[in-house]
Amino acid sequence: MEKINAIGDVCPVPVIKTKKALRTTDVVEIVVDNEIATQNLKKMAEQLGYGYSMNQVSTKEYTVVIDKNKADDEVCMPMTHVEVNEVKGESYSVFCDTQVMGRGDDVLGTTLMKSFFYALTEQDVLPDKVVLYNGGVHLAVEGSDVLEDLQTLLDKGVEVYACGACANFYGVTDQIKLAEITNMYRIVELMREANRVVKP
Amino acid sequence: MEYLLVFDSTHQAITMETRVKEAGLLKARLIPTPETITASCGLSLKFQATDIEQINDFLQQERFTKTAYYRIVTDGLQKTFEPLEDK
Numbered sequence: 205m206e207k208i209n210a211i212g213d214v215c216p217v218p219v220i221k222t223k224k225a226l227r228t229t230d231v232v233e234i235v236v237d238n239e240i241a242t243q244n245l246k247k248m249a250e251q252l253g254y255g256y257s258m259n260q261v262s263t264k265e266y267t268v269v270i271d272k273n274k275a276d277d278e279v280c281m282p283m284t285h286v287e288v289n290e291v292k293g294e295s296y297s298v299f300c301d302t303q304v305m306g307r308g309d310d311v312l313g314t315t316l317m318k319s320f321f322y323a324l325t326e327q328d329v330l331p332d333k334v335v336l337y338n339g340g341v342h343l344a345v346e347g348s349d350v351l352e353d354l355q356t357l358l359d360k361g362v363e364v365y366a367c368g369a370c371a372n373f374y375g376v377t378d379q380i381k382l383a384e385i386t387n388m389y390r391i392v393e394l395m396r397e398a399n400r401v402v403k404p
Numbered sequence: 405m406e407y408l409l410v411f412d413s414t415h416q417a418i419t420m421e422t423r424v425k426e427a428g429l430l431k432a433r434l435i436p437t438p439e440t441i442t443a444s445c446g447l448s449l450k451f452q453a454t455d456i457e458q459i460n461d462f463l464q465q466e467r468f469t470k471t472a473y474y475r476i477v478t479d480g481l482q483k484t485f486e487p488l489e490d491k
Contacts, residue, residue: 315418319436319447349433 205231211265212237215368216387219244222270226254230272237264240368240385245270247390296400297333298324300340305404317343320404321353330362331402335394336383337367344383345376354382367391405453408474408485409463410437416468417447423462429455441474441485450476 206229210218218234218241225232236242242258245268249256255274259267304313305320321343324331334357336344343350344366354364366383377385395401411417417434424432432451441448451459456473463471473488 311418312414315414315421315434315447318434322433322435352433 205229205233208232208234210234210236210241213241215241216244216389219248219387219389222248226252226270226272232270234268234270236266236268239266242266242268243384244387244390247384247386293399294329295332295398296329296402297335297394297398298331298402298404299335299337299395300343300404301337302339303342304339314349317404318349318353321350325353325356325360330357330360332398333363333365333394334383335365335367335386335391337370337391341366341370341374341376341380341383344380346379346381348381351381358382365390365394406476407451407453407456407488408435408438408441408476409449409451409459410441410472410474411447411449411468412470413468414447416466416471417449419466420449420459420462420468423466424449424451424455424459427458427462429458431455432459438483438485448474 206225208218208221208225210221213221213236218236222232222234222245234245236245246256246258249270255269255271257269257271261267300317302313303317304310305316306313324334334354342348344354344364348354358364364383365386366380368377368385368387371377371380371385409420411420421432421434429451432449432455434447435450437446437448449459453475474485475488477484477486
């Protein structure tokens with residue numbers, strides 16, 4: 205087992221260190237100092253199909269163990285709408301970098317964005333993922349007019365992500381609702397892997 | 405039960421949204437007008453039936469004309485819209 209001390213490392217570094225370690229060893233223990241880092245590691249483990257366990261030592265210390273040999277048993281799940289879309293080749297993801305839709309007038313743009321998300325919930329084919337970055341993170345903040353629609357999408361199995369660096373920049377990290385905080389590595393990956401990218 | 409108020413002007417729709425928000429009608433919101441209703445600027449106010457008197461007051465205060473009310477009828481996954489004649 206390889207041990208990694210990632211205390212004090214910023215956002216994507218613990219994940220990068222862990223991935224590197226997993227190339228040469230089967231079990232990695234990573235110590236991080238924040239919960240978001242543990243969530244990112246969990247996501248990574250799930251993607252790779254590796255076992256994940258976490259132990260909170262204190263508010264500033266979390267120990268995560270990722271084990272290649274202990275894959276999660278929950279592999280045989282019924283098909284989600286995402287997988288159904290994949291089969292039909294209709295899958296898409298929504299990437300949103302602003303609170304306003306289009307250029308011209310921001311009052312109109314705000315109204316259009318709300319309309320966009322309402323209409324999104326009513327589509328026959330839902331997106332696999334909704335990714336919010338830059339001004340788009342405000343859409344997932346407490347009091348946002350599209351929270352109701354984001355909740356509807358989540359209830360229907362859509363994954364909603366918000367850029368952590370962006371939320372931090374605007375000082376709204378604590379107010380982010382419904383969206384999972386993620387980083388640029390993951391966002392690029394989501395863009396790259398999306399069958400189609402839809403931008404309002 | 406929910407009603408829909410259809411506008412023929414986007415400016416009117418946005419003004420009404422501001423009015424209902426100020427009044428604290430949290431369940432009221434603008435949505436894109438359903439495709440089955442054609443006579444519209446494309447935006448409608450969806451609201452609780454119980455709020456209709458208040459919304460009617462706003463309409464009269466703003467002197468908005470050429471608007472229309474619809475009743476939202478949900479039958480399973482199918483939604484239909486029936487015009488309200490008496491308002």
